[in-house]
Amino acid sequence: MKYLVYYIPYFHWGSKLNAGYKARSDTELIFKELGFKELEVFGRYNDEKRSIGLNKIVQTIFLKKPSLPTSSTIFFQSGTGVDILISGILRKRFRETRRVIVIHDVESIRYSRKVDRIRERIVFQRFTDAICNTEKLAEYLRNELGFQGRIYIFGLWDYLVKDKKLLKEKFQALCDFKPEKYVVSFAGNLSKSTFLKRITKELQPSNYMYYLYGKGYDGDTKDGVLEYKGVFHPDELPYKIEGHFGLVWDGEEVNEISGTVGHYLRYNSPHKASLYIVSGLPLIVWKESAIYEIVKEYSIGFGVNSLKEIDEILSKVSEKDYQVWRENTIRLGKKLANGENVKEIINKILSE
DSSP states (O other), rough: OOOOEOOOOOOOOOTTTSSSHHHHHHHHHHHTTTTTTEOOOOOOOOOEEEEEEEHHIIIIISSSSOOOTTTEEEEESSOOOOOOHHHHHHHHHHHTTEEEEEEEOOOHHHOOOOOHHHHHHHTTTOOEEEEEEEEHHHHHHHHTTTOOOOEESSSSSSOOOOOOHHHHHHHHHHHOOOOOOEEEEESSSSGGOOTTTHHHHHHHSSSEEEEEEOOOOSSOOOOOTTEOOOOOTTTTTTOOSSSSEEEEESSOOOOOOOOOHHHHHTTTOOHEEEEEEEEOOEEEEEESHHHHHHHHHHHHHHSSSSSHHHHHHHOOOOOHHHHHHHHHHHHHHHHTTTTHHHHHHHHHHHOO
């Protein structure tokens, strides 16, 4: 069989408890499901990490000189830590082929560092096509990073779920999940979301409470206000997370989002939003975030300018309102759980 579509396997330093691993791993699984051939440039030394196999790079790229037809397409995922090395090799060795980069994060926005801006300009311009998740990110790629290739936008990351039967049972459990208050869940690396420590001090919610999932939380908890529920593997979390809503918020404050994290939410579609959707939880998001447009488009929740607004909004939410949000969320979640978003974009690329 002669393959015309290839992918570079992703490289990562961290453990599989990291959500960044989940997004890249799922995308790679979709590549495999679609029958793409792996072009291996990394060595593997255990299930958790991949090493940079410099000898493998030399052997694969320079010595063996794989002969790819000019009609071939190669997919590469950004954010591996060695992007500038691999992207340069790809352009040099496969100049005549179509090179597509799947962009997970744009760190020149995320961290507002000049060095990231310089690096990303170099890396992204080595590709003929780019896949990103929002129109705002696409505009940034064109206007600020000078990307000249074709850009494809998919809106939400897929979040693959292996046990569909168990997930269906989870949805039924959500219908039976009826505590005295609404439950707003928040998942992620909790040490980075410092606003969580302010909840018990600055918020006195009467209509809802918070559940936290993830590692790194060392703040206060309070029964009926904020409870810590533990840390789970990203593949396990959709079956474990409970609640009525999933919160997409960041930064240090509960009454506003500011600084670089706030600026990034204006552009990015966070992977945790897909987790919530696959888990059957409608979203509560910042009104100035890029993902708010997606929430409105699919009618899967509501937006706020401050977490202090949530209590009043929930006091006015009818059972019918919530039922519509949840049904829309579950419908969209089934699509993301099967990898249909990324597949749709890939098929569009390969058909052009």
